[in-house]
Amino acid sequence: MDWHQLWSIASAPDNVPIVALIPLLIFYIYLAWKQASANDALLAELETSPALAKTHHRKTWPFRPGWQKEVHVWPFLLRIEFLAAIIVTIVLMVWSITLNAPLEEPSNPNLTMNPAKAPWYFLGLQEMLVYFDPWIAGVVMPTLIIIGLMVIPYIDTNPLGNGYYTWKQRKFAIGTFLFGFIILWVSMIIIGTFIRGPGWQWFWPGQTWDHNRLIYVVNRDLPDLFGITSNLAKGIFGVIVVGGFYAIGGFVAHALFRRYNPKDYRRMSLLQYSIMMLFLLTMVALPIKMLIRLLFHIKYVWITPWFNV
Amino acid sequence: MPDKDNDTKPNGNRVGLLERVKSGVKEDVQSLKTDIPAKAKEQIDILKDPTRTQVYTSIFRHKHDETPRNRALGVLSNVFLHLHPAKINRDAVRYSYTWGMGGITFYLFIVLTFTGVLLMFYYHPSKVQAFRDVLYLEHDVPFGKLLRNMHRWAAHLMVIAVWLHMFRVFLTGSYKKPREFNWNIGVLLLVFTLLLSFTGYLLPDDQLGFWAVTVGTNMARATPLLGHEGPFGPLLHMTPYNDIRFGLLGGSIVDANALLRSYIWHCIGIPIVASVLMIVHFWRVRKDGGISGPAAVILPGDIKEKK
Structure with missing residues (x-):
């Protein structure tokens, strides 16, 4: 350690x-x-x-008949805002006094930072x-x-x-x-x-951190695992896999959503429902892509001459 | 006996000029003796209560004694406070509901504007000067280090405050009707907050900023259609010298033009756009019915379902 x-x-x-x-x-x-x-x-x-x-x-907070439902902004809200401003200022002051903003060497295009982090x-x-x-x-x-x-x-x-x-x-x-x-x-x-x-x-x-560490990982593409070699076949295969994810995933999500959220499902228009599904599935695709990369060393699932997914 | 008097005075009844001046001056002296003390007394009485002076009443249009009307006017007749309503829901002042993050974000924006303007006095956005100016700020300018630190940490804190504000707004469902549009303004403000932070990163012109911005803008190469390494980019004749990254950096590498562009976006372009959006954001908070809660809980039975 x-x-x-x-x-x-x-x-x-x-x-x-x-x-x-x-x-x-x-x-x-x-x-x-x-x-x-x-x-x-x-x-x-x-x-x-x-x-x-x-x-x-x-409401969970107490309220009795006769109590006023509203309070004056001055002083009941403004004093809180004022206090918040003071506290933030103090925090910022202490932080700025105790910790210096980073300043590295002058920028040098010939010397790459490793790791270069955003x-x-x-x-x-x-x-x-x-x-x-x-x-x-x-x-x-x-x-x-x-x-x-x-x-x-x-x-x-x-x-x-x-x-x-x-x-x-x-x-x-x-x-x-x-x-x-x-x-x-x-x-x-x-x-x-x-x-x-x-x-x-x-x-x-x-x-x-070992700056000289090398890890040999052979990343493969999904079409390679299926022995697909021609570009056209790879493209079509990718369309099927990605399209299949959205189709099957969409079907599963649909089955679950209408069972467990029947009211929302009834209320939503087709446009609302399809937009939600699109974003939901794209979001879920993220960890799935990460998992197949980490577990199976698969880099791309869809290869075309113009872009790879 | 008037005749006799007439005889003694050569000019008859007509009073001589000297006499008139004499009596006039006597009157003036007398008025000084009587009026000035009286006015002074009056003045002292007025100054005992400055709220009655014309200067005061021209600035403050109402009294400040503890009446509900004056409490309301104190907020409504003040340009800086008038975005608040006069009164709010008694539970809306509870910290646990709002977390105060929207207000803190705005306060941090003000702090950043203040420290940012001061930093601009010492900074030249040129390759020769930029890094030296930061060194100068750090080591020679009185409180320069504190100024730069405060600007840096307030910026980071603002990113955190914006996220937490958004998180709270989501968890309380405050984006729902009628506040949908204001949520969208808020999303744009989130984007501009991140862009402000990102454009400021390059300005010290050190290795940290240089490589962060290099990594960041290299992604723009890959923009579909508009980047020279992006999908379909080459088909649209994109090269490193005409694609979107070139437009962002003002060149094909992160250099002097990128520094200047970054500076102008950071200090002028984005703050103006963000300020306009903030105006709309705060205005819409009021127009959409003020702060969203804490509202009375709704039971499913309260909702009339569309058949």
């Missing part, structure tokens, strides 16, 4: 934000979960007694470069992430859970978002920050 190596990664000034992000995320997930479970308990109680549901103020918030995409060609990892995927985030309000037809924390009423939406944000985005960043070393090779936390 090379503690020094681990410490030098974790204490690198530009890695400190990601080190800070992890406990922050854990805290806020806990905070959200606490309120969601309180709201879910209230919902369960109200559902069992319709009489109570008619009179209850429907800023920590882009390391998820850089990690994707291992599994996908740059046009997917660097261009198509960010575009799909942005568009995917933008379509969320238009494909989520569930009217419940608007303006309060809940898990029970929005299992699918929240589960999907947690999968995308925590499992894919944040954990890819953590891998990119803490695990990728020289040559973008895998070094477990605490393992010494």
Whole structure:
């Protein structure tokens, strides 16, 4: 166990934000979960007694008749904002006094940094470069992430859970978002920050970075495993595999979705449903491609003269 | 006896000029003696309560004693505070609901603008000067190191705050009707936050920034259709000298033009666009009914399903 190596990664000034992000995320997930479970308990109680549901103020926080429903922004909100500004300023001051912003040697195009890492918030995409060609990892995927985030309000037809924390009423939406944000985005960043070393090779936390390490991996393409040699056949084979993933995966997702989310399924239009399926399957394709690469050393599944997937 | 008087005075009843000046001055002196102390007393009375002065009332249009009306006016008649409503949901001030991350993001943007403008006084976006300017800032400019550190860490903190804000908005379902559009503005602001951070990375012109931006922009080579290494790029006659990466860098390598472009995007282009989007974002928060919650929980039975 090379503690020094681990410490030098974790204490690198530009890695400190990601080190800070992890406990922050854990805290806020806990905070959200606490309120969601309180709201879910209230919902369960109200559902069992319709009489109570008619009179209850429907929040977990206390409210009594005669209390004002609204409070003045001045001072009740503004004092909090003021306090928040002061706290952020103090945190920033202390951080800036104790830790210096990194400054390396002057830029030198002839001396490549190894590993050459992007800023920590882009390391998820850089990690994707291992599994996908740059046009997917660097261009198509960010575009799909942005568009995917933008379509969320238009494909989520569930009217419940608007303006309060809940898990029970929005299992699918929240589960999907947690999968995308925590499992894919944040954990890819953590891998990119803490695990990728020289040559973008895998070094477990605490393992010494060996700049001379070479790993011989023979990556194969999926068509090769099936003995397909001609370009035309490879292209057609790829279309079948990728198309098959979307067809079969779409069918499985459809079967599950209409069983476990019948109300959402009924509410969604064809356009909403197909857009959701497209993004869902593309998102799921990510870890699948990673797995077949890590387990079976398969590089491409679809090879054409113009692009490879 | 008036006749007698007339006799004694050569000019009859007409008072001499000297007399008139004398009595006028006497009156002036008298007024100084009586009026000024009276005015001074009045002035002191007014100054005891400065809120009654014209200067004060021209700035503050209402009184500040503790009445509900004045509390509301304090927010509504102030240009910096008027984005707030006068009153909000009593539970909306709870930290556990909003996490305060939207406001913190905006505050960090202000901090970054402030420290950024100060940094601009010391920085030349040229290959010869840039790195030396950073060294100068670090070692010679009073508080220069603190300034640069603060700018750097506020930028990282802003990325975290934006993510957490977005996470909270998702978990509370706040993007749902009627706030769909504002969620979209928010996604664009997320993109611009990351781009601001990324364009700033190159500016010290050190190895870290140079290689991060090299790695980042190399991906643009592979843009489908528009990159010279991307799918179908060569079919559209894309070369390293006319593709999208060339446009981003102002050249085929990360060099002087890339530094200047990065600087202008970072200091002028993106902040303006992001500010406009922020204006829309905050405006829409109010227009879409204010902060989304904490709302009363909805039971499935409350929803009328379309048949």
